[in-house]
Structure formats: C-alpha cells, structure tokens
Amino acid sequence: KAGVTQTPRYLIKTRGQQVTLSCSPISGHRSVSWYQQTPGQGLQFLFEYFSETQRNKGNFPGRFSGRQFSNSRSEMNVSTLELGDSALYLCASSENSYNEQFFGPGTRLTVL
Amino acid sequence: GQQVMQIPQYQHVQEGEDFTTYCNSSTTLSNIQWYKQRPGGHPVFLIQLVKSGEVKKQKRLTFQFGEAKKNSSLHITATQTTDVGTYFCAGLSLGSSNTGKLIFGQGTTLQVKP
Numbered sequence: 644k645a646g647v648t649q650t651p652r653y654l655i656k657t658r659g660q661q662v663t664l665s666c667s668p669i670s671g672h673r674s675v676s677w678y679q680q681t682p683g684q685g686l687q688f689l690f691e692y693f694s695e696t697q698r699n700k701g702n703f704p705g706r707f708s709g710r711q712f713s714n715s716r717s718e719m720n721v722s723t724l725e726l727g728d729s730a731l732y733l734c735a736s737s738e739n740s741y742n743e744q745f746f747g748p749g750t751r752l753t754v755l
Numbered sequence: 756g757q758q759v760m761q762i763p764q765y766q767h768v769q770e771g772e773d774f775t776t777y778c779n780s781s782t783t784l785s786n787i788q789w790y791k792q793r794p795g796g797h798p799v800f801l802i803q804l805v806k807s808g809e810v811k812k813q814k815r816l817t818f819q820f821g822e823a824k825k826n827s828s829l830h831i832t833a834t835q836t837t838d839v840g841t842y843f844c845a846g847l848s849l850g851s852s853n854t855g856k857l858i859f860g861q862g863t864t865l866q867v868k869p
Contacts, residue, residue, distance in 0.1 A: 686845075
C-alpha cells in the first residue's frame with residue numbers, strides 16, 4: 644500500500660495570509676489526525692476526522708480548521724497566519740484513531 | 756486536561772550504554788503507544804501497550820506499561836548509532852462516549868556517541 648502523502652512539502656507565507664495543506668491517507672484508513680510539531684512544544688494535536696466528521700479537537704484557536712472528504716482525504720486550513728504558526732504539520736492516518744498511526748512526511752510551513 | 760509528561764528531554768550516551776525514557780500521564784490511559792522519529796523524518800510507530808503491567812520486547816528495546824496504566828517506559832540495551840532519534844510516547848484516554856485522542860509526550864532525543 645502507498646503511504647500517507649502530504650502536499651505541499653514546503654511552504655513559505657507571510658503574516659496575515661492563509662494556507663491550505665492536504666493529506667491523503669493510506670487506502671482504507673478512515674481516520675486522519677493532524678499535528679503541529681515545533682522544536683519547543685513537541686507534537687501538538689490539532690484535530691481528528693473520521694468518516695468526514697471531526698471527532699476530536701485540540702486546543703488551537705479557530706484560525707485552524709479542517710475537513711475530510713468522502714474519499715478520506717483531508718485538508719487543514721490556517722487563516723490570518725502568525726509568525727508562531729511556523730512549524731512542521733504532520734498528518735497521520737489509521738484504521739481507527741486508537742490504533743497505530745501512520746504519519747506522512749509533513750508540510751514545513753514558514754511564516755515570514 | 757490530559758497531560759503526558761516525558762523525561763528526560765535529551766540524553767547523550769556512549770555507544771553500548773543503556774538508555775531509558777519515562778512517560779507519565781495525569782490520567783489513566785486506555786493504551787500507550789511509542790514512536791521513533793529519526794532526524795529529518797516523521798514519527799514511526801514502534802509498539803502499543805494495552806494491559807496493566809504489560810511488558811513487550813523488540814530485540815534490544817523493552818517497553819513497560821505501569822500497573823496503574825498511568826506510566827510507561829522504553830529501555831534500550833546496548834545502544835547503537837542507529838538508535839539515534841527522538842522517542843515519543845502517546846497516551847490515549849477514552850471518554851464516556853468511547854472517543855478519545857492521542858496525547859503525545861514531548862519526546863526524548865537520544866544522541867549516541869560512537
């Protein structure tokens with residue numbers, strides 16, 4: 644099976660802009676979770692989608708949103724970007740969010 | 756809210772020495788998972804522990820889940836340079852509606868000197 648793919652791999656934006664990141668899970672996986680990884684904060688849970696429904700949400704402001712499509716592909720959107728949003732954004736897919744998570748390579752977002 | 760603390764944050768060892776990282780949760784966990792992230796890479800699943808007091812081994816790696824299901828440890832015997840990376844624990848607490856989320860510890864970064 645093909646692994647989890649994320650696009651784009653690298654992104655440079657300026658403050659105030661918005662960005663959309665995409666994640667294609669492993670075929671057959673219905674759960675997609677998003678994480679923000681920064682050097683000082685580790686892996687912070689953003690949200691999890693299962694069968695097009697947001698099932699869990701982390702403690703991030705409303706500028707961070709996501710959705711999942713009927714083919715399980717997921718997107719996350721960050722509006723009004725801030726410098727502190729610079730991070731590696733990882734998505735992970737699994738059959739069920741409670742089992743082994745398969746991570747994608749991540750999208751490295753830099754906000755200038 | 757639920758917190759998962761992991762210590763130490765960094766560990767430098769000489770090749771051949773042992774290494775241990777510890778994970779503690781503020782709440783009782785349904786399961787705990789361990790991941791390894793190589794420098795420049797993404798987290799890769801190592802193992803999942805579910806039962807109270809469970810011990811699992813993978814070659815030189817030994818994973819333990821505490822009796823109270825609130826703590827866990829990963830022990831590496833005789834480290835090798837290939838063990839370099841950041842090790843994360845991730846704890847899951849299931850709510851009354853049988854939904855939950857994985858909370859990751861901050862990770863322990865292991866450096867191995869040859």
